[in-house]
Amino acid sequence: MADPGKPKLHYFPYSGRAEVLRMAMQYFELDYDEEVVSSQAWVSLKRSGNYEFAHLPMLEIQGKRLVQTSAILRYLCQTNHAYSTSTDQIAQIEAIVELHSDIQEQTLPLMLQDKLTEAKAWYEVHMPEQYFPMIERLLEANGAGQGKYFVGSTVTMADFVMFEFGFDAFQRSQMEDLGVKFAQIAPKFFAFLASFKEQKQSLKRYMSEHNDKPV
Numbered sequence: 134m135a136d137p138g139k140p141k142l143h144y145f146p147y148s149g150r151a152e153v154l155r156m157a158m159q160y161f162e163l164d165y166d167e168e169v170v171s172s173q174a175w176v177s178l179k180r181s182g183n184y185e186f187a188h189l190p191m192l193e194i195q196g197k198r199l200v201q202t203s204a205i206l207r208y209l210c211q212t213n214h215a216y217s218t219s220t221d222q223i224a225q226i227e228a229i230v231e232l233h234s235d236i237q238e239q240t241l242p243l244m245l246q247d248k249l250t251e252a253k254a255w256y257e258v259h260m261p262e263q264y265f266p267m268i269e270r271l272l273e274a275n276g277a278g279q280g281k282y283f284v285g286s287t288v289t290m291a292d293f294v295m296f297e298f299g300f301d302a303f304q305r306s307q308m309e310d311l312g313v314k315f316a317q318i319a320p321k322f323f324a325f326l327a328s329f330k331e332q333k334q335s336l337k338r339y340m341s342e343h344n345d346k347p348v
């Protein structure tokens with residue numbers, strides 16, 4: 134029987150927006166269940182009133198039903214010592230989260246519709262010229278992180294969004310041809326991706342088991 138004390142992640146049967154939450158929970162070694170919602174079941178669930186903004190993902194945790202991906206991730210990070218109390222660091226973490234949203238706004242609709250060729254074309258145009266130079270600069274500028282963290286000297290929410298982004302866009306089996314091409318253009322970012330995965334066995338194991346999960 135399901136343990137009522139365990140967090141339960143409700144989402145569709147693919148990576149999508151929930152993947153960053155799964156990765157964070159793996160990193161934090163949080164034992165959680167998943168409620169996999171089919172698109173047919175969602176038609177009536179959406180109208181049930183049990184999902185605050187009629188969207189998924191939703192995370193049931195400690196008697197709460199959290200919604201909105203960033204808000205859920207922020208909650209997980211704040212409750213697992215992966216945020217910050219410094220206003221300067223919080224501003225930097227949130228700026229990086231927004232930078233990721235700017236990219237995701239363009240690419241997630243393509244990925245969710247399985248338009249991988251179009252998504253790859255978008256990355257080819259925009260990453261080398263526009264975004265990789267920024268990302269490389271962020272890692273370079275955060276000396277305290279030694280290339281392992283985007284903000285400060287310990288893991289934060291910024292690392293989770295950038296790690297999940299890097300995996301989703303350039304390392305999952307359907308996308309790794311792009312990763313091979315981009316590794317030379319953004320060496321600091323690819324070194325960050327490699328070292329982050331190595332930090333936790335639980336995350337590494339999860340990633341190796343879900344490398345070719347539907348996008």
Ligand SMILES: N[C@@H](CCC(=O)N[C@@H](CS)C(=O)NCC(=O)O)C(=O)O
Pocket residue numbers: 149150179187188189190200201202203
């Ligand atoms: N801003 C929300 C957007 C959530 C969202 O658009 N979820 C999609 C799946 S990725 C969904 O629930 N689609 C079904 C629907 O809107 O009925 C978040 O980040 O959680």
